Amino acid sequence: MTPTTPADLAGAAYWLPIVMAGVIGLAVAMYIVLDGFDLGVGILFPWFPQEAQRDQTMNSVAPFWDGNETWLVLGGTGLLVAFPLAYAVIMPALYVPLITMLLALVFRGVAFEFRWVAKPSHRPWDVAFAAGSTVAAFCQGLMLGGLLGGIRVDGDHFGGAVFDWLSPFSLMCGLGLVVGYAFLGACWLVMKTSGGVEQIARSVARPLFVAFLAFILLVSVWTPLAFQRIATRWFSLPNLFYLSPVPLLTIALAVLCWRGIRGKQPTTAFYSAVGLFVVAFIGLVISTMPYLVPPALTVWQAAAAPKAQAFILAGMSVLIPVILGYTVFVYHTFRGKIRPGEGYH
Amino acid sequence: MDPNALLLARLQFAFTISFHIIFPAFSIGLSAYVATLLVLWKRTGRADFHRLARFWTKIFAVSFAMGVVSGIPLSYQFGTNWAHFSAVVGNVIGPLIGYEVLTAFFLEATFLGVMLFGWQRVSPGLHVTSAILVALGTAISGFWILAANSWMHTPDGYQLQGGIAYPVSWLRVIFNPSFPYRFAHMMTAAYLTTSVVVLAAGARYLSRGEFESEGRIMMRMGVGMLAILGPLQLVLGDQHGLNTLQHQPAKIAAIEAHWDDDGPADLVLFALPDEAAERNRAEIAIPHLGSLVLTHSWDGRFAGIKDFPRDQRPPVTSIFFAFRLMVAIGLALIAIGLIGVFLWWRGKLFTTRWYLNSVARAWWLGFVAILAGWLTTESGRQPYVAYGILRTEQALSPVSAATVATSLTLFVLVYCVLFSIGIYYIQRLIWRGPKGEAVALPEGLPNRPLSVADAPTRESRGQTAKPPGQAQPSPNGTATQAVSAAPAPASAAKSNIEEPRQ
Numbered sequence: 001m002t003p004t005t006p007a008d009l010a011g012a013a014y015w016l017p018i019v020m021a022g023v024i025g026l027a028v029a030m031y032i033v034l035d036g037f038d039l040g041v042g043i044l045f046p047w048f049p050q051e052a053q054r055d056q057t058m059n060s061v062a063p064f065w066d067g068n069e070t071w072l073v074l075g076g077t078g079l080l081v082a083f084p085l086a087y088a089v090i091m092p093a094l095y096v097p098l099i100t101m102l103l104a105l106v107f108r109g110v111a112f113e114f115r116w117v118a119k120p121s122h123r124p125w126d127v128a129f130a131a132g133s134t135v136a137a138f139c140q141g142l143m144l145g146g147l148l149g150g151i152r153v154d155g156d157h158f159g160g161a162v163f164d165w166l167s168p169f170s171l172m173c174g175l176g177l178v179v180g181y182a183f184l185g186a187c188w189l190v191m192k193t194s195g196g197v198e199q200i201a202r203s204v205a206r207p208l209f210v211a212f213l214a215f216i217l218l219v220s221v222w223t224p225l226a227f228q229r230i231a232t233r234w235f236s237l238p239n240l241f242y243l244s245p246v247p248l249l250t251i252a253l254a255v256l257c258w259r260g261i262r263g264k265q266p267t268t269a270f271y272s273a274v275g276l277f278v279v280a281f282i283g284l285v286i287s288t289m290p291y292l293v294p295p296a297l298t299v300w301q302a303a304a305a306p307k308a309q310a311f312i313l314a315g316m317s318v319l320i321p322v323i324l325g326y327t328v329f330v331y332h333t334f335r336g337k338i339r340p341g342e343g344y345h
Numbered sequence: 346m347d348p349n350a351l352l353l354a355r356l357q358f359a360f361t362i363s364f365h366i367i368f369p370a371f372s373i374g375l376s377a378y379v380a381t382l383l384v385l386w387k388r389t390g391r392a393d394f395h396r397l398a399r400f401w402t403k404i405f406a407v408s409f410a411m412g413v414v415s416g417i418p419l420s421y422q423f424g425t426n427w428a429h430f431s432a433v434v435g436n437v438i439g440p441l442i443g444y445e446v447l448t449a450f451f452l453e454a455t456f457l458g459v460m461l462f463g464w465q466r467v468s469p470g471l472h473v474t475s476a477i478l479v480a481l482g483t484a485i486s487g488f489w490i491l492a493a494n495s496w497m498h499t500p501d502g503y504q505l506q507g508g509i510a511y512p513v514s515w516l517r518v519i520f521n522p523s524f525p526y527r528f529a530h531m532m533t534a535a536y537l538t539t540s541v542v543v544l545a546a547g548a549r550y551l552s553r554g555e556f557e558s559e560g561r562i563m564m565r566m567g568v569g570m571l572a573i574l575g576p577l578q579l580v581l582g583d584q585h586g587l588n589t590l591q592h593q594p595a596k597i598a599a600i601e602a603h604w605d606d607d608g609p610a611d612l613v614l615f616a617l618p619d620e621a622a623e624r625n626r627a628e629i630a631i632p633h634l635g636s637l638v639l640t641h642s643w644d645g646r647f648a649g650i651k652d653f654p655r656d657q658r659p660p661v662t663s664i665f666f667a668f669r670l671m672v673a674i675g676l677a678l679i680a681i682g683l684i685g686v687f688l689w690w691r692g693k694l695f696t697t698r699w700y701l702n703s704v705a706r707a708w709w710l711g712f713v714a715i716l717a718g719w720l721t722t723e724s725g726r727q728p729y730v731a732y733g734i735l736r737t738e739q740a741l742s743p744v745s746a747a748t749v750a751t752s753l754t755l756f757v758l759v760y761c762v763l764f765s766i767g768i769y770y771i772q773r774l775i776w777r778g779p780k781g782e783a784v785a786l787p788e789g790l791p792n793r794p795l796s797v798a799d800a801p802t803r804e805s806r807g808q809t810a811k812p813p814g815q816a817q818p819s820p821n822g823t824a825t826q827a828v829s830a831a832p833a834p835a836s837a838a839k840s841n842i843e844e845p846r847q
Binding site: 064080081090091095102107113118304308316319326 | 406407411413414415418420424426429435436439445446448451452455457459461462463466512745752755759763766767770773774
């Protein structure tokens, strides 16, 4: 096994894993934000009773969902590339929620096309879209909870049992992520739609906002109480001062978001909701680092050979900016509100 | 290691990847076909090219969606079921898959949005470019995944330290010995497969007497592609075989059911290989032809199965039959192409009933050949998962048979239901044909929002929303029909604004 403490490492072996962890963190953050709103739109599907409203909500994400989901693939393969040991431990450990999530994503993914081809008998695909999105979000929360809760590692492989990830904490994370994604989806719909859809989205956004903030608070209290290392990370001096921007930023964004939802600033609401997610994600990273698999594997222990990391990093430093560039281009192409009855066609 | 868990995990991977490969193979070919049609339309302005491009785009969208969702489970299965594989060869294989995501997946997924939903949002030039980028993305994806797969067959450019493979030369990892052959063979297979589907659809319309102009274009393009790519594939397959003989002789011995290297080899046309007795039953063989095919000489020799210890032999029976199925289909495709070209030359391609009727039923040939070919090559690598480096049974994750059995059952259930429905939808779209613009938008019908696959209404709608001068397809074809569907552009624009809110 590779050395445990960073002090033993020099040069590339020290900083490459940190940079790679940053890149994978970026991919995961991109995924949470981008697929977050389109899963959220799926979660909210049942709140829109009419076919035309459902068409409109689905159309608001249809050009983007595929690109959004690709960040999940990058997260998964990035882990395999850069941290094969973490990949080989995490995947079997989270087998059940992971496979369930993938199957749920299959259902909601095909619904995007099948629902239109099937019309007028498209009802089953409405259900597939809504249920698939909800189950996928819930499973992602379970995985997050399972990972934060810790994974047992024996030597170089997963040493626990099939249902180790299941705990009150992971169930709470599952629920929290469903609520969070639904909230993000509601803000997206407020920004992208008009008429009846926008009104419904606006009315569900408020309770979802309150519930999402409650979950953020709950996680912030629960994790330091349950895990000593997280309490030390946040509440020891001088960390308390250095890390104080995280809660302060959360409060500022929450205020901004609330005003956006109440007032007529749909763009502000959505972007500050995205900001809330990003800050929450950074908070979790601060709690866990330098562990990839808490409390067993650090980024250095799980790292691939420097040569493998350097090879992929060289490509990433060129390709990720290009990918971000054309992602922005596509969002720009399909910018603005869509009207009721209008598809992007 | 639990032998049941191993068997189930292998079954799960074989099942999910076999289901998956059908769709990328079709998407690789279809995206190139749609891009070609759009380029032709852009250069000629002919409405039938545009109608065809839109028609096949709808089918592409359904197929691509199934390819994406069936592909995501694969990239995670390396970890869930084959964790030790990831740990041992992750340093080498991982970056190749990483590059596939970075250079191909994002490109195709992102520009797919423009390609599917940008018909009215972006300029025709940008739209055509998006279609080309999607086609390029699918081909780049093939490049990386075949580099990774080829490395598992003929690993190169690495070194083993403590049982773990470390990269030494990335060029040699990517361009490993079997890669150029496998890549050329598989891409050609993908384009061939799609050509057969296009040809079959065209023949179906012509035998039904519908969509004549589109049907003829499809048939000409399909026959042309088959006549060129079919024979080319034969040459590529031959070269690939020679390469395999050099690097994986056990696989070739199994393919040929060639037990003993005791003289010039027969070509076994049919046999029932008996692996326990190490001989063939009911064998029909042509002397010397095996040597001729594999060594390109009359008396050439190559290793027999008995030259390999039993624990290093791949299974013989399945490989033997799968390979013959693939070759038989390949020869059938060459025949379809050459007969088609002959009929075309005689001016009877569109009127020869027996040809139209049989070709119309042949759409599935390429898919079966691809599955048979993959079964041959992947089974032929056994008992290794990474040839000479890691045996399959050592690659397994610490998972229990019960866990894998559950997930396998779920995958089988979900895939069978969802993908049968998907294939049914594709069949239905093809059956309905490239109607597109010819369908009028009924007055007073609430305008339903539209999707990629919801053609008739959207086509007319898209046209009416544009002033006639900007109507995208050529003014003499489509646009006229569209305008006649709505009395005048002005009123069309008006009806768009007043569209009933539901």
